[in-house]
Amino acid sequence: MSHFTPPDPPTLATIAEAKKSLEVQQQSLRELSEKIQSAQDTLSRYIRETQYAITEMEKERGILEEKVTITLAYISPIKRLPAELLREIFYFNFEEYPCCAWVLSAVCRMWRKLVLSMPILWSKIRLMTNLASSAETIRLWLERSGNSVPLDIEIFLRYSPSPVTAISSKNRRRVSYVTTQLFGDALDVGPGQATPVIQLAPVGGGAGHAATLVQVPQHHNAHVPQILHTANAIAASATGLMHTLTAQGPDDVFGMPPLIPSDRSSHNSKTRKAMHWGHITFYYLVEQMHRWERFVFRFDKQFSSYAALGAVEGDAPLLREFEVSCAEASFYPNWKWLPSAPPNTHDTSSLRSLTLHYVPFKWTSSVFHNLRTLNLRCLPNVHLAIDRILYIINQSPQLEQMSLSFASPGQPVLPLTPTTCPYLRSFNISGHYHLTALVEALILPALETLVFDVDTRDAVEDTVSALLARSGNPPLTRLSLAYGVHNTSFFFSAAGVTSWHFLSELDQLEILQVGSTPFEPLVAALSAPSEDAQQDRWMCPNLTTLCLRACHTRGDAVARLVQMVDARNPDLSNGGAPFAVGGVAPARLKKLEVHECSQLGPDVVAWLKTRVDEVSCSDPLFDRWVVLA
Template sequence: MELPNPPTEASIADARRSLDNHKSSLADVQHKIDAAETQLAQIVADFRCVINDLQRERTALETKVAETLAYIAPIKRLPHELLRYIFLLNFEEQPCSAWSLAAVCSLWRRLALSMPKIWSKIRLLTSPNASADTIRLWLERSGTRVPLDIEIYLQVQSPSSSSSSRTCARSPSPWSYSAPITTHHYVPFHSVSQPGTIQIIPTAAPVALPPSPPHHDHWEAITPPPPPPPHLPPVSQSSAPQSRASTHWGHIAIFYLVEQMHRWERFVFRFDKQFPSWHALKSISGAAPLLKEFEVSCAEPVYYGEWPWLPSANPNSHVVLPVLQSLTLAYTPFKWASPMLRTNLRHLNLRALPTTNIPLDRILHIVASNQRLEKLSLHFSTVVNAVLPLIPTTLTELKELSVGGHYMMATIVDSLILPALDALSLDMEARDPLEDSITNLLSRSNHPPLTRLSIAYGGSNPPYYYTGGSIIASWGFLADLSHLRSLHVGGTPLDPLLSMLGAPDDDGGPTQWACPYLTHLALRNCPAHVEGLPKLVQMVELRNPEGGTTASAFSSAAPPGPGTVPKRLLQLEMYDCATLGQDVVAWLKSRIADVTCVEPPFERYGCFVMCH
């Protein structure tokens, strides 16, 4: 519509009538739009309902399909007896497999919970801040009659504090300090402060955590385990405050464990430092008719009072331990006259508290009370002179002996006769040279075929230079160790040892090679003079000539003679001994299969230097 301009009264009236018509038309159009949108929304809602119904039907059909496929699966046709047998096979390889098996399906869960046997091996890495109900649940599922194999590793020190400290390189533990466990499967826990799995960091080749605990001479070599398998379900922690949980953990956990003491077959409990409820351990007492192995070990000394527990039982008390074969006590209290120490043990490992002052004759009494010993480890940092005369003690079955601590412990070595000795480790304070003790021991024992020898290798004492005393004054006794295969040495001058291991002397010295079967040489804190490095190269050159022709030059059954060529060295370890240089290390690696070298601290300039 065209309107004149300027507007007149008539055009204005026409415009107003037109405006009213437009507004009416606009309202009609908006009404139609609203109606169409309402209709569309209803259609969408109707179809959404249809789609939802179809999706629910699809889900139900998928569930039925899955159930049907599961029903017709071959494993469903396995008899329950065969499935239980498979569970047992898996349990033998993975002690904690029951937790995974019980989480597969309802049938497997029922079967797993009906088999106490697969819950009978407790492998737990935990802390005082975790819930002790994990132990209760484990014990409940193991039933009431199945023997229990228990290994618990309590990490009191937080992982952050332990990982922040600079770690020094260590060689794998010598023969007497083998790692503890044959299985590497543990149930982890979750920490309140730091979520995630916490494990005790191994300081030597593991177990760990701990397979059968070893008989160690110092704690650092005992290592609880590597991280648990990722498929194991984490054990949830109690919601109680951290401080409250740590206060009561020991009382609750030990209470549950002691209640089942009549079923213990193995009991291993290790902790790295004192925890608030540590004195709950003193409640470990009573009959244990199935117990074969018992260990309670701490990584550092803790000052205890009198404990009325099994290792401190009254000498006249009746202790029911008819099958106990292995006993390990590290930095925990015990009494020399306890009946537990007189059960005809096979393996005995004692690391006494620094506050323990036991006369030498009573230490020897402990040894003499167990005539069937096969492995013996004694470490006493403080001892007193014998009250009664020391009587020579013969242990016809002892194969491994480890003695450390106070220098007077050498008197114990001088009182033993060990005709079956295979491995010897001495790690005592350096007061007098030990070669006479070693020679006299072997002579009294009718020269047993010693294959492993460790001298001051695990100690933390500084090296002994030529200006001071040395734990070995002369290495001449090595000429008589014709069966030795492994030699670990620490804290003694390097040059005389290398000279002895070199070629026989033509000037009135030994006429045959010393230790001709030696294949593993480990050295720690052994200082070298200027000639030390050339002597090392010369010794390796003679024992491992280029071409590798001496590895099997003679049979181990044949006695070495003057013309005998020694076996090749297969492994060489040097820790804080001498600065070799990359060229020498490369040459050594070209002659020896396994070479590990860590430079002395004053050569590292604050950095960790290792060649492997």
């Protein structure tokens, strides 16, 4: 159709001709639009048919991939590994990671079935939890441990509720990737098998090495070398899985049981759960008390259902270690629980280690009999007489380690009699000055570690010297005087040391920790012998660790410290060596800590690090001699 150019202005003739042209154009437009729509309909139909065909092929491919996965799993060497050998691999990982059963049971159906048939893998309960978590986790753990396996229980309860961390979709993909990379096609992961939700919490674990499994009966077929290789690989992979998960950080670590979903619908639901957590938990635990071999329960402060601890009562013939510790002192009623039960009421004949921190106990309880380790931190409102504390000590003549802390002990009711602890190697005592009378009644011939943190009113060296003299100068290797945190105060009367001459009798001392005492006299006593200091021998010639905290100083404190270190640790680059006095030369200091004593300065600290292997210093936070308004 030729292009029509109408004249301007239009005439009757040109208008008529334009109308005829418009009809033709509109007809052509309608025909072309119909052709385009027809082509689009054809294309859409083709796309639908092709997409349907692709979907069907993808379904068929998925079915084939599933068959290939199942076939690969069926022919994998792990299928020919004897169950007894796989059990040994699991046992090996259990020694390194007590909670490994939760991970191993989530790998595949075969492993889950095997792990659930091994109650010993569930016998070590390691749980870090809070009141918002479900107590059903403990029930599940106890059920899987069977009915006869001894239980090793550690539960740490954090009072402050924190959001429970579960595996996100990203973490699920990472776990799947880690598992695939470590185990490859040796794992028979069933189709549609979901990975359970696992609670993530920090857990300790040392580095381990894969076991080498070489004891296989000789009558096995020709695939024995391949099975052995696979066994070693699986052992290494199982351990590697634990290490990989542990290395992902404290907020990304398997090591705790699966998270039992809680009702998040209302605040009232969480409050009710927090109120009853202790009662539900200890109901399950006390039911299995006859299987307890080790029980440790620690909590940071008093919680709403703390009275449930009173239910811990009954026979525990297998119990070797018992600990209930609270980090914060509070008021507790006099429960009729195991540490408060009358003598010979319950069977605790196997108990050898006892730790009670800020919980009630009775000094006549049979739990204090025949112990090897005793740790007591008494409630501040309990005024136990000194002679009754001595009675507790007398019930365990085989004691090897003892730690006592009493904030307000009472005066002795009966006269104190000398008490010998022939096997006691470590003695830690802290609290009220009345405890000095207890120390004066003890004879410790095997003492190696003495931590004396008592707020004394007399010179502490007299008490320590008298104890060592009565004990026949035991082989003391560590001495700590007023080094506890509660003694780092504004004033410096805690240690009460006026003379350090008693150190001349401690030739075997290797570690010395001192707090809240004059700085210069101690440093001078440890320096090279001199006539001015009236020393004719090195004090503590075997000393390798010196720690000072909150020791008040004078102007020449830093110079005295430098002189002491220079005398004991001369410059090795110049072939220097400490001079011998009386044929005895001191050992080199390996560790030096000076905290809140004096501002040493960066130059002195740098010099100390050239002489001592490990140096840790911190300046005072304030001037202790300034009187605060």
